[in-house]
Amino acid sequence: METVLFLTSVEPDGTLAKPALETLNAALSLAAGLDNAPLIVGLVGDAAQSAANTIATCGAATFLAVTGGDFTSSRYATDAAAAEALAKAAHATVIIAPATSRWSRVMAGVACRLGGRIDTHATAITVTSGVPLITRWYYRQRMVATQHRAQRPWVITLDPGCAEPWNGSAGIAQLESVTVNLPATAKRTTVVGLQSPAADAQTIRPDAKLLFVAGAGWTKKQADGQIHAEEAPKLILDFLKSSQASLGGTKSVVDLSGEGEAVLPFMTHLNQVGQTGATPRHAKGLATCCHGEEPHVVGWRFVNERRVINTDPNCSWTRGKADVVYVADAFAVMRKLNERVAKK
Amino acid sequence: MSTGYHIVVCGSVVPDPLQTLEPIASPAGPALKNELMLPAILDPWASHSLYEAAHLAKQNPGSKVWLVSLGPKAKLQQMMMNIAQKVPFELVALDGLAGGFTEAFEVAFALSDAIQAIPGLDRSRLLVFGGWESASRGAGATLQIIGERLGISDQFQGVDQLTLNPDGTLQVLERIEGGKHQVSTCAGLPILIGWATGNLREPPNNPQIGMANMRTVMPALQRAKPVKIGAEGVTYASVTLPKQRRETKVVKSMSPDDIAKEIATWINQ
Numbered sequence: 182m183e184t185v186l187f188l189t190s191v192e193p194d195g196t197l198a199k200p201a202l203e204t205l206n207a208a209l210s211l212a213a214g215l216d217n218a219p220l221i222v223g224l225v226g227d228a229a230q231s232a233a234n235t236i237a238t239c240g241a242a243t244f245l246a247v248t249g250g251d252f253t254s255s256r257y258a259t260d261a262a263a264a265e266a267l268a269k270a271a272h273a274t275v276i277i278a279p280a281t282s283r284w285s286r287v288m289a290g291v292a293c294r295l296g297g298r299i300d301t302h303a304t305a306i307t308v309t310s311g312v313p314l315i316t317r318w319y320y321r322q323r324m325v326a327t328q329h330r331a332q333r334p335w336v337i338t339l340d341p342g343c344a345e346p347w348n349g350s351a352g353i354a355q356l357e358s359v360t361v362n363l364p365a366t367a368k369r370t371t372v373v374g375l376q377s378p379a380a381d382a383q384t385i386r387p388d389a390k391l392l393f394v395a396g397a398g399w400t401k402k403q404a405d406g407q408i409h410a411e412e413a414p415k416l417i418l419d420f421l422k423s424s425q426a427s428l429g430g431t432k433s434v435v436d437l438s439g440e441g442e443a444v445l446p447f448m449t450h451l452n453q454v455g456q457t458g459a460t461p462r463h464a465k466g467l468a469t470c471c472h473g474e475e476p477h478v479v480g481w482r483f484v485n486e487r488r489v490i491n492t493d494p495n496c497s498w499t500r501g502k503a504d505v506v507y508v509a510d511a512f513a514v515m516r517k518l519n520e521r522v523a524k525k
Numbered sequence: 526m527s528t529g530y531h532i533v534v535c536g537s538v539v540p541d542p543l544q545t546l547e548p549i550a551s552p553a554g555p556a557l558k559n560e561l562m563l564p565a566i567l568d569p570w571a572s573h574s575l576y577e578a579a580h581l582a583k584q585n586p587g588s589k590v591w592l593v594s595l596g597p598k599a600k601l602q603q604m605m606m607n608i609a610q611k612v613p614f615e616l617v618a619l620d621g622l623a624g625g626f627t628e629a630f631e632v633a634f635a636l637s638d639a640i641q642a643i644p645g646l647d648r649s650r651l652l653v654f655g656g657w658e659s660a661s662r663g664a665g666a667t668l669q670i671i672g673e674r675l676g677i678s679d680q681f682q683g684v685d686q687l688t689l690n691p692d693g694t695l696q697v698l699e700r701i702e703g704g705k706h707q708v709s710t711c712a713g714l715p716i717l718i719g720w721a722t723g724n725l726r727e728p729p730n731n732p733q734i735g736m737a738n739m740r741t742v743m744p745a746l747q748r749a750k751p752v753k754i755g756a757e758g759v760t761y762a763s764v765t766l767p768k769q770r771r772e773t774k775v776v777k778s779m780s781p782d783d784i785a786k787e788i789a790t791w792i793n794q
């Protein structure tokens with residue numbers, strides 16, 4: 182009989198974030214599919230009672246928590262110790278955590294401590310004939326596999342946006358505290374804070390419906406033989422402001438910004454979409470001045486509806502990679518689109 | 526007293542991303558069609574970590590960089606043609622399977638054994654580097670397991686910046702959600718860092734560096750210890766290419782205003 186541990190952290194405001202609630206839902210269906218295996222909740226954070234209460238009615242057999250000031254921040258040594266202690270206390274055979282930056286940093290190390298194995302970035306967890314199966318992508322989203330494994334404990338991290346968040350009523354959870362004796366070496370690292378781009382450069386919006394990709398064409402000589410270094414950033418930023426889209430870039434455009442050719446100074450490596458960049462999840466994507474080469478387009482795997490504006494009728498997007506390619510000058514279209522979106 | 530850092534970079538071969546990849550079933554499990562024929566490069570994020578290592582070593586005299594790489598010998602040799610001219614390092618080669626469908630634990634155990642066998646490696650000066658995720662398995666698991674095996678519990682992933690202070694403390698910037706970085710300080714070495722892109726450009730080829738590297742690269746390749754790498758315990762029920770190929774509608778000679786109108790409607794649907 183399997184025992185499923187749902188492991189996550191409590192946000193600084195005492196809540197559970199959306200990826201945690203999505204993972205809880207996936208863990209609950211997995212446990213149900215495994216002959217109603219017991220599901221145990223394991224929480225890590227400064228305090229956990231109020232977070233546990235928000236999911237008190239989820240059907241978990243037990244609520245465990247490692248709490249205290251040492252466990253507030255996202256730090257390898259303390260998160261690994263907490264996760265290890267919770268997994269042992271739960272006697273878990275399958276451990277499911279959200280693939281957030283916090284848990285992605287640490288869960289493979291935890292699997293090692295537990296003598297188990299890990300599969301990260303699962304995009305689905307199902308059960309077939311009593312066997313848990315995960316779906317995950319290989320070669321940067323180029324091919325997809327379903328797989329299972331014999332070893333236990335089996336740690337699985339689930340990518341954000343792959344399940345519906347759990348949604349049920351709150352209650353009072355019976356929280357059991359798990360003690361962790363931290364060695365002094367666990368506190369050699371101190372999380373000092375977060376560094377965000379300036380407000381006007383805050384262009385990455387994971388929850389946006391629309392991804393707007395700007396390619397290197399924005400920085401190149403146009404039909405009039407000129408680089409439009411003033412208009413390009415203005416058109417893009419105006420659109421982002423009124424549409425609240427998230428900004429993605431190609432490697433070419435991002436590298437140009439890094440080299441001080443600052444036509445689009447707000448473009449950083451964090452905006453890069455593709456093989457060596459991000460694979461964001463947005464319902465729709467609009468690519469402009471971007472050729473659509475494979476190392477870029479693999480980053481669009483989870484963007485469902487795709488439209489493109491490119492002057493080149495043979496750009497790579499036309500080869501079955503986009504739904505609509507408008508053969509047009511993106512400067513001209515964005516001027517008009519900004520007028521429309523601003524009017525709304 | 527010895528000075529400088531001991532920087533061990535873990536990184537291996539992946540198929541050139543411009544190639545078309547297709548999965549096939551082989552007796553040993555899933556593999557890539559024509560895998561041996563596909564041109565190989567050093568895994569992109571691992572190469573950023575190698576450039577960062579070389580940069581750090583250059584700025585701190587007495588430092589040394591090792592590149593620990595597990596892959597089929599012929600592929601490693603091919604990869605060396607590309608990178609040996611870029612930055613100085615000493616190669617530690619292991620001859621075994623490299624690819625998406627191998628198990629991170631098996632790879633990490635082989636790599637950590639190889640790291641522990643490096644003569645004269647000084648933990649108090651040690652930085653273990655690599656890419657935070659590979660372009661093959663993309664699991665972000667191997668380095669963490671290596672860190673555990675080496676007893677390094679100051680680990681950072683998705684790192685874009687590392688600053689080593691004169692007093693021995695360090696500052697690290699790690700990528701987190703929403704285009705932000707988490708800033709941490711650490712009391713000292715050893716540490717393990719899974720690099721994202723960092724801030725350095727690809728160094729130009731330098732034939733002199735190439736010549737110097739080749740003196741150790743060729744013997745290291747000849748010595749490469751064979752290791753058995755598979756995916757024990759894993760059953761792949763299916764590996765497929767995504768089916769969806771879109772019927773792309775190419776719209777020519779529509780006015781910018783009409784295109785804008787159509788896009789605005791689509792965005793708001």
Ligand SMILES: Cc1cc2nc3c(=O)[nH]c(=O)nc-3n(C[C@H](O)[C@H](O)[C@H](O)COP(=O)(O)OP(=O)(O)OC[C@H]3O[C@@H](n4cnc5c(N)ncnc54)[C@H](O)[C@@H]3O)c2cc1C
Pocket residue numbers: 395396397398399401403430431432433434453454455456457458459469470471472473474475476477478490491492493496509510511512542543569
């Ligand atoms: C190891 C490796 C990893 C890589 N990883 C990535 C990655 O993660 N992400 C990524 O994006 N790339 C990646 N690449 C690079 C990729 O192969 C392409 O080189 C890159 O995506 C091209 O960027 P681009 O389309 O912006 O530029 P270009 O290829 O220069 O295309 C510019 C486009 O703009 C169009 N254009 C110009 N002016 C206008 C206008 N006024 N209106 C409309 N269209 C216009 C042109 O027709 C052209 O199609 C990688 C490559 C390698 C080798």
